[in-house]
Amino acid sequence: MFYRRYIKRLIDIILSLSGLIILAPFFLLIAVFIKKEDGGSVFFRQVRVGQNGRPFRIYKFRTMVENAERLGAKVTKEDDPRITEIGKFLRKYKIDELPQLINVLKGEMSLVGPRPEVPKYVEMFKEDYKEILKVKPGITDYASLEYKDENRLLKGAKNPEEIYIKEILPVKIEYYKRYIKDISFITDIKLIIKTIMGIVK
Numbered sequence: 001m002f003y004r005r006y007i008k009r010l011i012d013i014i015l016s017l018s019g020l021i022i023l024a025p026f027f028l029l030i031a032v033f034i035k036k037e038d039g040g041s042v043f044f045r046q047v048r049v050g051q052n053g054r055p056f057r058i059y060k061f062r063t064m065v066e067n068a069e070r071l072g073a074k075v076t077k078e079d080d081p082r083i084t085e086i087g088k089f090l091r092k093y094k095i096d097e098l099p100q101l102i103n104v105l106k107g108e109m110s111l112v113g114p115r116p117e118v119p120k121y122v123e124m125f126k127e128d129y130k131e132i133l134k135v136k137p138g139i140t141d142y143a144s145l146e147y148k149d150e151n152r153l154l155k156g157a158k159n160p161e162e163i164y165i166k167e168i169l170p171v172k173i174e175y176y177k178r179y180i181k182d183i184s185f186i187t188d189i190k191l192i193i194k195t196i197m198g199i200v201k
Contacts, residue, residue: 003185004135011188012111016104023098030061030095033086040066043099048116049129051136056108058116059099063087073161074118077154091151094199100139112188113138114176117169124165125173132176135183140195143175148198 020027031042044062046069047055064082065071072082083091090096103109109116116137122129147153147168154160179187 004183007185008110008188009107012104012107015111016101019098019101020105023101027098030086030090034062034084037084037086038065044096047119048137049119049122049133050108050116051133053133055119056103056116058109059102061090061096061099063090063096074120075154075161075164076151077157077160078151079155080151094148097139104139108136110136110138112140112179112191114141114179115144115172121165121169125169128173128177131180132173135180140191141175141179142191143172143179145191145194145198146175147172 034040034042041062044060044064045057046060048058050056063084064076064080064087065084068082072080076083087096100109104111113136114132117129122133150168153168154163157163
């Protein structure tokens, strides 16, 4: 409990602030490429459900056309025509997730924790999320590692949202519950290292 309440938050602040400072020039370069492609907004912000059911807006680099949510499902597959050219690169290397360091610094997320979901899916599995939402959502966790190629798994699917709801999300939920049981300094460090190694491979 002491780790969850104090040490974990201290680590989040130190690492997210350091990351944002170090990556600032890189973020600027990405912003230029996103703007150059279609002139749209740099960031994509979407409402997600946070700890204790509090909604917040998650930050990501925009990888799809403007107003993509109005043009299709909330779930994205690898061959989704809404994905921009720069977006394909950002998604491949998970670079689009980096702005979530802002959410971590603000205290809405943690570096490690269950991935935050949109209200629609939380409502569908509300009994499970009563337990999951006791902790802050995170950038990475067991489910993120297991489903790092989720978009590829959905490639070619006629109804990717149905597959996500019936096949993928239930498994993710079990991983989220596992993390809550395993949560510790050692667990978090291992997951952070595995996440970094998975990206650079």
